[in-house]
Amino acid sequence: MAHLPIRQVAYFCADVREAARAHHEAFGSGPFFVADNIPLARAVHRGVERTVDHSSAYGQWGEVMVEFVQQNNPGPSPFHDMYPEGSGRWGLHHVALFVDDVDAALARFAARSVETALRAEMNDGFVFAFADTTATLGHMTELYAPVPTLTGFYDFVSRAAKDYAGGEIIKTISLS
Template identity: 65%
Template structure:
């Protein structure tokens, strides 16, 4: 048995990350949201097939958990479209994220337990992450990544900025553009 892994992030698939982040902020007071457009990936293997994956995400804090809103910018099969058919207009929870000691060891453990890997990907800087298809068992996927400094630093940054909005901005400082990669 392994030690319990706390949920670090809840991610929702949406058609427009900016609109979703603003709506969540208005309902729950979350944010501000840091919006990264067209996040560069060096590799995206969807169910064993190398594919393009162009996505945009908005990251904000809601209490003790990070919230991510993610949209897919390009057409085609993906771990996102596995749950929400392309062009359907449907949206909802997609995954929860966990920090693991080793992405490969966790992949091996989940596949041995009968789960498929929906996505094995790497950022432009080589940072690896994976989506485990646990939809039938839990209603969402799991995102796995190792808590490297660049990631934990980003999580800490978003958490420290929680509730700090720039009222002089047109949207009240809820949305802040950033670049990843």
């Protein structure tokens, strides 16, 4: 996977809107598109099916997408693996890569003793996963296939940044 560029840098935070505004003020990133309570058809965290209710803010930061993610429900998750519930800590959580086959990439990680922290499916069948690379990299690695809906969303966020002429930095969207 050495040839795969980082497509996204993501931070876990308490409030995605507040974090996106702060990042915009510090680095000029954005605008940010916020999806609240992103619906998942299935989420398997460390082999156990769980509810993972999260919200994310997506914006462009130079050549890379930046994401801020918050967990809305209590309980175990790949986010709380790194930032324990109630700790008040937040920071870099993952970088994202496009891979041809998510499950094959997870198998390659597993062959190197890297556990799958999460494998999730959205309602439209889109699959994403977190390989727990914290022991070697200090963060998780997110994997997803570059299907047209995903690459189209990446293009949309990038174009919005290029066309941004000021005004509201936060826009709410739906990922249902």
